[in-house]
Amino acid sequence: MKKVISMLIMASAMVFAISGKDIYDGNCAACHGADGKTKALDKSAQIAGMGAGVIESTIKAYKTGSQNKYGEGTTMKSSVETLSDGDIKSVADYAGSLK
Numbered sequence: 001m002k003k004v005i006s007m008l009i010m011a012s013a014m015v016f017a018i019s020g021k022d023i024y025d026g027n028c029a030a031c032h033g034a035d036g037k038t039k040a041l042d043k044s045a046q047i048a049g050m051g052a053g054v055i056e057s058t059i060k061a062y063k064t065g066s067q068n069k070y071g072e073g074t075t076m077k078s079s080v081e082t083l084s085d086g087d088i089k090s091v092a093d094y095a096g097s098l099k
Helices: 002-016 020-027 052-064 073-080 085-096
Strands: none
Touching: 020 085, 052 073, 052 085
16 A cells, blocks of 8 residues: 555656756746747846756856846846756756757
8 A cells, every 4th residue: 555655646746747848938938048049138148058067056056146147146046946956957957958
């Protein structure tokens, strides 16, 4: 019985999991473009071509408030503050694949 319950919990977690692309589309694409080639507010660097590790550490820094590149710290913090570490990894992996 425990095994069945564990499997049901894992299956339901998978159903509700949000992909990195979904997170990017909902949190990032409006400013950075669907392809990652837009400079947000005509200030930031392009995301396309950055490595996933750089993107992940940058998002984490914005989330903690320790980064304020291009004067966009507050805007970025509000965009990423609800993301879990897993969400950040997923969106960074997706964004890192944009070329």
